[in-house]
Amino acid sequence: MNKIILVGYMGSGKSTVGKALANSLNIPFYDLDSIIEQNLGLSISEIFNQKGEVFFRKYEHQALHQFLENHSQFVLSLGGGTPCYANNHEVLKNTDIASFYLKTSINEIVNRLLQSNNQRPLIVGKSKEELTEYVAKHLFDRSYFYHQSKNTVLTDGKTTDAVVAELVSKLT
């Protein structure tokens, strides 16, 4: 399988795991947020602030479909919200795509987001308590879409290498 998509909440490790997985399979890695940033010449925060979330969601939908039309070999990390808008989750079921949900617990997501230099527009400036409540509600709303992936891999307490090994074992 040489078309792989990773989904999961912000902080679930999609980009880190995606890069390592692509490296181990010797195929190219792409990150949908980075593609959007490059296309528009703006950071994700700037897009949200200057153009609004609805613009971002429409652009994200187009960028995803354009990417899939033009690439035949990839590990692609989606943004945390990508599968949850328009009909984007349908691509997770494509027969020629291996899709994985990197499932991370609320506590671990919150800890990782607090440790990172968080610039994500949806959660910037939130305290630990606010973030915990926000992530719990958001994950509840989104998990239906994440679970449209063909496989789920739990990431809590695992190293990047361990998650990659699990993904590779499910590919063969």
Ligand code: S3P
């Ligand atoms: C979002 C997640 C972000 C980015 C944008 C919106 C979301 O991607 O697409 O800030 O709705 O969860 P990451 O999951 O890569 O941080």
